[in-house]
Amino acid sequence: MEGTPSDLTLRVKSLESLLVEKGLVDPAALDALIDTMEHKVGPRNGARVVARAWIDPAYKKRLLESAPAAISELGYNSGQGEHTLVVENGPKVHNLVVCTLCSCYPWTVLGLPPVWYKSAPYRSRAVFDPRGILREFGMQLPGDVEVRVWDSTAELRYLVLPERPAGTETMTEEQLAGLVTRDAMVGVAKVTLPLSGGNP
Numbered sequence: 001m002e003g004t005p006s007d008l009t010l011r012v013k014s015l016e017s018l019l020v021e022k023g024l025v026d027p028a029a030l031d032a033l034i035d036t037m038e039h040k041v042g043p044r045n046g047a048r049v050v051a052r053a054w055i056d057p058a059y060k061k062r063l064l065e066s067a068p069a070a071i072s073e074l075g076y077n078s079g080q081g082e083h084t085l086v087v088e089n090g091p092k093v094h095n096l097v098v099c100t101l102c103s104c105y106p107w108t109v110l111g112l113p114p115v116w117y118k119s120a121p122y123r124s125r126a127v128f129d130p131r132g133i134l135r136e137f138g139m140q141l142p143g144d145v146e147v148r149v150w151d152s153t154a155e156l157r158y159l160v161l162p163e164r165p166a167g168t169e170t171m172t173e174e175q176l177a178g179l180v181t182r183d184a185m186v187g188v189a190k191v192t193l194p195l196s197g198g199n200p
Helices: 007-021 027-040 043-055 057-065 067-073 120-128 130-136 173-177 182-186
Strands: 083-088 093-098 146-151 156-161
Touching: 043 057, 043 156, 043 173, 043 182, 057 067, 057 083, 057 156, 067 083, 083 093, 083 146, 093 120, 093 130, 093 156, 120 130, 120 146, 130 146, 156 182
Parallel strands: 083 156, 093 146
Antiparallel strands: none
């Protein structure tokens, strides 16, 4: 029947009601957390950072020199206490981010880490077989492109500044941000134009 919540949704609601009833969870705090995850952190923030760097050389320079300060210029501030470093992809260098110990990740600009990022196979193979991992994500890099792997920690996290795709010279900052994906900012994908080749 349409409009009926899924079994998972019903279970979550039941658990939430029980935790609130027992005084273990403050409903206002829970609402604030949900609002933060839905509207204040996530890959759309990172996409805006990337798009700004593509159109504003002075901003890009600040981003590469002091990412936390440059990111905060756009209103994105992390309360996690970690430092973020932005690494730039180019024609001869491709950067890939991993966290070999757990799943450290710049939530403010990327949101919650995907399941594959936290998986043991990705965490180990990204270090000893980065080209193999990239092939599994559909990326075949030429042999003369250096692959650099960056290992995140609780104190230092990384964001990849992808290459701006050709054919985007007339696009607005907002249109450019619409092209940037979370995977491109982790380094397992490139930013591409839609298949039609037109502007979004």
